[in-house]
Amino acid sequence: MKKYFTTLLLLIPLITLAQSNYKPGYIINLNGDTVKGFVDYKDWNQNPKSINFKTGNNTQVDKQNTxxxxxxxxxxxxxxxxxxxxxxxxxxxxxxxxxGMDSSSTTSAVFLRLITGGKNVSLYSFTDSLKTRYFIAEGNSVPTELTYRVFINPEDGSKTVTQTIYRRQLQVLIARYQPADKKTANQIQFSDYSESDLQKIVSKINGPNGQSKIKVESQNGLRFYVGLAANGTKTTSQGTAYLNSTSSTVNFFPEVHVGMDAFFNKNVGTVLIRTELSVTANKGNYNLQGAADGLLLAENITFNQKIITLNPQFLYNFYNKPTAKIYLAVGVGFNASFISNEKRNTSYYSLFDGAFVTSNVLTFNNSSSLLIDVTTKAGFTLNNKFDIYVGFSPEGSVNSRNTPLNIAFYKAGINYLFGKK
Structure with a gap:
């Protein structure tokens, strides 16, 4: 099983590199000429240093950079x-x-991403492995970074200092271009260093009729879903010093779940974080066999179980087209297990001739525990509306009143997706 998970995790980045996603676009070359064509649009979690571009569907791919x-x-x-x-x-x-304050900087030629533009100012962002920074430019001038710093107080190492200089920078701009807008001036004092807050403020600085003709779409997006699944649960016992598990069954029960998808870039939709909450049931039934005190023991244990699971997942669409997607998902399941009506039926037989001696039935109090396991799923999505999948979770340990249990999950289900990304 470890080899399976390792192979799966190694394959995902290789598939990511191989997949292309050409969308209509254009470049502006060093001569200022606009060349229309197709850009290989990726889930860029950092500003790209270069892109693949071609002028037609069957033409040569050129690498464009700064x-x-x-x-x-x-x-x-x-x-x-x-x-x-x-x-x-x-x-x-x-x-x-x-x-202490770190004011270090480096000068580089980079591609800045336009968040919003207008007749007065434009807002850009730049993300690398260190952090995300926001820049603002008046007219056609070179953008200036909106300054935000956090550092440890050199006089008291238990405290941090936060410098929100970007608020003062924005206050200057709102006073220059929209001096009558006191409401926005006040909002700037409480604004976060985030794309959503800064975008709203820059839109106010540009005014209702001052937005850029260049159309850009926010990368952030959420989608919701509801679904049903057939959930198979296989229960085995870890046994005791004198009893070993001999058999178990896979019981299938319906599962209902709701969930939410958070996209890294909704316009591409290749990578997303899925969070799912599900409820299902199980009727455990397994057998133990062993010997003690000159007798053969055969035990049959039964119980009822309810399982509530919170399952965050990393989902990657390795085939990603507008009407069809095929994906793999890996996650962690936090399973709250509630066991009731647990019974142990023990039969005793002679160790010498196998003759039946006696039997007894014990009933145990209710129990609950938390099972944490790894979840895997593979599925496909049709028309961004229906998601059909199969899933597997390897054995994890759950406590009962009788003996510790190992539980594995198998499932097949369908989700209905709704809500705008």
């Missing part, structure tokens, strides 16, 4: 423009902060 391209666009979705500018290098991750 050395030969001023700008490029995926029509209706994204627009990137090259700038040579100063980029801050101070870390903002709370687990890796500097002691």
């Amino acid at each position: 050395n030969n391209t001023q700008a490029f666009a995926v029509t209706g979705f994204e627009y990137y423009k090259r700038f040579t500018l100063a980029i801050s290098m101070a870390k903002t991750n709370t687990s890796d902060l500097s002691t």
